[in-house]
Amino acid sequence: MALFDLKIVASNRLFYEGKCQSLTIPCTDGEKQVLAHHSAMLMAMTNGTLRFTDEAGSETIAVSGTGFAEVADNQVTVIVDTVERPEEIDANRAKAAAERAQERLRQRKSLQEYYKxxxxxxxxxxxxxxxR
Structure with missing residues (x-):
């Protein structure tokens, strides 16, 4: 299988750097998949599930925040504010954050608060x- 270079950078760390078979990212207009020799493009990313298959064939799943992905010359660079593996996520903390966000949406006083x-x-x- 053809490979490409992948680099995933979060605001606090280098998450992954190496060869990759495929990459699926959450974009503002749906999920996008990148394979080797993909045409050059720049994609805006949103919160969601990021998946990639490395050169050995093992799949990695992570949660990514907002950012962007650049594809050029068989290289992909993903820059996001956060990226976490499933084992790094505290389910109770995520549930509490969801409840706080829902309460904030119910009590919103401005458009900015709604978007936040x-x-x-x-x-x-x-x-x-x-x-899960």
Whole structure:
């Protein structure tokens, strides 16, 4: 199988760097999959599940925050604010965050508070989905 170079960078760490067979990322207009020799593009990412298969064929699943992915010359660079493996997620903390976000949405007083609440709820739900 053809491979490409993948680099996933979060605001606090280098999450992955190496060869990859496939990458699926959550984008603002749905999930996108990248394979070797993909055409050049820049994609806006949203909170959700990020999956990739490394050169050995093992699949890694993670929760990613917002950011972007750049595809060029058989290299993919993903830059996101957060990225977590399922074992790094505390389910109780994610449930509490979801409840706080839902309460914040019910009590919103401005459009900005609404968007912040939506983003928090989206992050919490993505964490819970991957943890299950």
């Amino acid at each position: 609440g939506q983003a928090a709820l989206s992050r919490a739900m993505a964490r819970l989905k991957v943890k």
